[in-house]
Amino acid sequence: MQEYPAYLTKGFTPYDPIELWQLTEEKVCRGDARKYTDFYCVGVYGGISTGYTVGCCLRCVFCWVDFSRDFPDRYGDFYSAAEAARRLVENARKKRLTRLRISGAEPMLGKEHLLGVLDRVTGQGFTFILETNGIPLGYDAGYAAELARYPGIHIRVSIKAGSARGFEERTGARGESWELPFRAVENLMEAGVSFHVAAMTDPRLMPRDERRSLLRRLRETGYTDWVEEEVCDPYRTSLVRLKEAGFDIF
């Protein structure tokens, strides 16, 4: 990878998401610290205290996350695991919430930080929600087992495509990696971690055949629970990314 990739532009060169994961960690992780842009409570999940991290290993064209995803050097500050855990818990207590979440990018980057946060909040009566694209959990087979040590955790795996071609077109990552999120589902089931699957099946972005292929591949993993089907909303960042990549859906 010659240059750190920002949002996709027409005619982009597909990248290796594992290499991008490692390059991004070099920018957003330092020991047990990780970059965040902010910590505050929001209304989703019935009210949840959220830390917004910086950095992802995909470049989805529909992504709503702020431009810290594309330019991680320019945004955010480093927070140790202890400081991030303290902020998550303090914000939750102020609003009497029982749910915590790391969102805003890919929370599974920087394993030392994530496990450090979980070590500190576990046992305090919170449900901890992690929203992931399934790349790290699919690639690192032992990661799910490490998360299984934490009761109270729930993972939302968001699958972006049902074919190699769709994966490459809409995330920019090489098509050969398209099955990693399905492997994440298998790894989570095997480890016995609480999770559910979301999928970006918006018909303006995903052809009907590809949606069928996604659901078929998911059934092959043995997953039989509900699938939260997502739609693309016209956030300012999503509109820029879609336009730059040559998608016209609004």
Ligand code: SF4
């Ligand atoms: S939608 Fe999620 S996985 Fe895709 S680029 Fe944005 S943060 Fe990363």
